[in-house]
Amino acid sequence: MPEHPPLLPFDLMLAIYLIAIAAEAMSGALAAGRRDMDIFGVAVIAFVTALGGGTLRDVILGNYPIGWTQHPGYVYLVIAAGLVTTLVAPYLHHLRRAFLFLDALGLVAFSLIGCQVALALAYPTVVVIMAGMLTGISGGILRDILCQQVPVVFLKELYASVSLVVCVLFLLLGAAGLPADANSALCFAGGLTLRLLAIRYSWQLPTFSYHRRWD
Amino acid sequence: MPEHPPLLPFDLMLAIYLIAIAAEAMSGALAAGRRDMDIFGVAVIAFVTALGGGTLRDVILGNYPIGWTQHPGYVYLVIAAGLVTTLVAPYLHHLRRAFLFLDALGLVAFSLIGCQVALALAYPTVVVIMAGMLTGISGGILRDILCQQVPVVFLKELYASVSLVVCVLFLLLGAAGLPADANSALCFAGGLTLRLLAIRYSWQLPTFSYHRRWD
Amino acid sequence: MPEHPPLLPFDLMLAIYLIAIAAEAMSGALAAGRRDMDIFGVAVIAFVTALGGGTLRDVILGNYPIGWTQHPGYVYLVIAAGLVTTLVAPYLHHLRRAFLFLDALGLVAFSLIGCQVALALAYPTVVVIMAGMLTGISGGILRDILCQQVPVVFLKELYASVSLVVCVLFLLLGAAGLPADANSALCFAGGLTLRLLAIRYSWQLPTFSYHRRWD
Secondary structure, eight states, X not given: OOSSOSSSSHHHHHHHHHHHXXXXXXXXXXXXXXXXXXXXXXXXXXXXXXXXXXXXXXXXXXXXXXXXXXXXXXXXXXXXXXXXXXXXXXXXXXXXXXXXXXXXXXXXXXXXXXXXXXXXXXXOHHHHHHHHHHHHHHHHHHHHHHTTSOOGGGTSSSSHHHHHHHHHHHHHHHHTTOOHHHHHHHHHHHHHHHHHHHHHHTOOOOBOOOOOOOX | OOSSOSSSSHHHHHHHHHHHHHHHHHHHHHHHHHTTOBHXXXXXXXXXXXXXXXXHHHHHHTOSSOXXXXXXXXXXXXXXXXXXXXXXXXXXXXXXXXXXXXXXXXXHHHHHHHHHHHHHTTOOHHHXXXXXXXXXHHHHHHHHHHTTSOOGGXXXXXXXXXXXXXXXXXXXXXXXXXXXXXXXXXXXHHHHHHHHHHHHHTOXXXXXXXXXXXX | OOSSOSSSSXXXXXXXXXXXXHHHHHHHHHHHHHTTOBHHXXXXXXXXXXXXXXXXXXXXXXXXXXXXXXXXXXXXHHHHHHHHHHHHHHHHGGGHHHHHHHHHHHHHHHHHHHHHXXXXXXXXXXXXXXXXXXXXXXXXXXXXXXXXXXXXXXXXXXXXXXXXXXXXXXXXXXXXXXXXXXXXXXXXXXXXXXXXXXXXXXXXXXXXXXXXXXX
16 A cells, blocks of 8 residues: 555655655644653654554554554654754744645645545545545644643634545545546645635634533 | 344344434534534544444454444434534433433443454453443543543443443353343343433442552 | 563563553552542553553554453453552552552563564564554553543653663664573663663653744
8 A cells, every 4th residue: 555645746745745744743742842741752742643643544444554664764754853843943933834834735645645545445435535534634633632632623723624625525526537646636736725725814614612511 | 244233123223223323423512512622523523422432342353344434324424413413402401311311222232232243253251341341431431532521431320330231241141042132132121221220329339539649 | 472472481471461461550540549430440441551552552563363352361450450459559659669660560571572572573673663662651641641641651750761772672682693582581671770770860851841822
């Protein structure tokens, strides 16, 4: 099972994927820093944030061996990205926009990869969509659980929904006969645009508040 | 591996199972509402609460493909139940008793199904019991972890214990030669009665409090 | 896959392993007591703390059937250890040193076992190390998640790092040609010494604190 199938010209896609897992690892390291963890904890949270989503997808789909176990380089990359973050953290807030952009790249790239893995295993449509979303968003959910906060992906501007839109669009265009490469490129551009607009204009889903006590 | 083996006449059992996962999904949606999540978060928590326990069981038993990946209808049902909950929530406290009854149905039905899955895979007795309990209670535990609360199944009236009693009784009666259908029906009735009595009379297990600091 | 391969003379290794899972189960029970859980919750947390790390390792490596499902005795042992803890808890603080020693035994033994399982499955080096650490430390992480606290393994004296050192040393000495038995014995002694020194002298990794808000 290729970890980074030819969505776009191979080298570009691989570059995007590597940048995306590094960006996810950095977001994990910052969350660990908010909890004053030691550098070992930083490395673990970075790993879980960047590669936990794909791990969960592979476990649920029974897709063994799990991706990163066959690509040791990814493991070194995310740990290095986590540790470097502890050094450059004082400067990172100047890079907030770049960071959000890289994170958006990752969200969309991970979602497309997740869909393709499940498609290759011939799972039903709804499972393909869920595999895409699982890959796209669950690393961040695991990060928030380990760092003791309610998962932000369910609280802020459109995030999980971007993953859903990307996955559904990818399946619809595929069913309509669009070749895989063009389809991936289009979904990639569309998803990225949607996420960036959501950040720019603070688009949110309606929230559900329920605080009645039953006793 | 049938998801809903013939515990009771098939149509009745399927109906109970569908009602139970819808009830679990609703309890997940309400928990998400207590955390002011967006409707996407509501759908995710509903899914995890209703189908997470069976997923965990299948992963631990190596029972691939995982149940819901072969039954897309279940996925749509739990998401729909979660979203409908956001609309009807203002009226739900009037239905508290009905809700607790449906939840009890689910606890017992899930426990029996979990036992049967592990039995069919020829696991040892203690694993069969744990598979039953995992199916019965772990969806609620995952819900509470994602919503940042200590799992209520370990804090309130007999709940996990009902699952244990149902699983042990099912194995004992099976070993005693009771036919599977009669066995399931009996365990179902017994477990449901026990849970409802526990709610009615606030039966609790002894708790363990330990607040000594060692440093 | 042997759960307790011949690191040391077999009977000694088995004894260490059994003591270690009992000690981990006790630490889980105490954590449950800090949350005032009922005795069922105590049993569950004890189980997850003692056998959760190995479970996670086996799931991630695809090493089915999972260890404890083939060794029912381990399940009874950890549940019994958890429940006995609720009875002897008032006296345990007198045993703090013994307890820390048993926990250190467990950390090192679990780490070595995890490495050997992954080695036997021919995974790459970095995966072998992560399998060792996963077995050594993730039971405690799961315990802390279920009991709603930030995982202590990332906050206190050298703990996860001891696991890392043990795993790396084991691989290096193995690559240098040391026979497996001598290697295991040496790594065991070295890891135990390191952990005990870290406790005695409060050795810590540097921590990473990041509390800048970006908004």
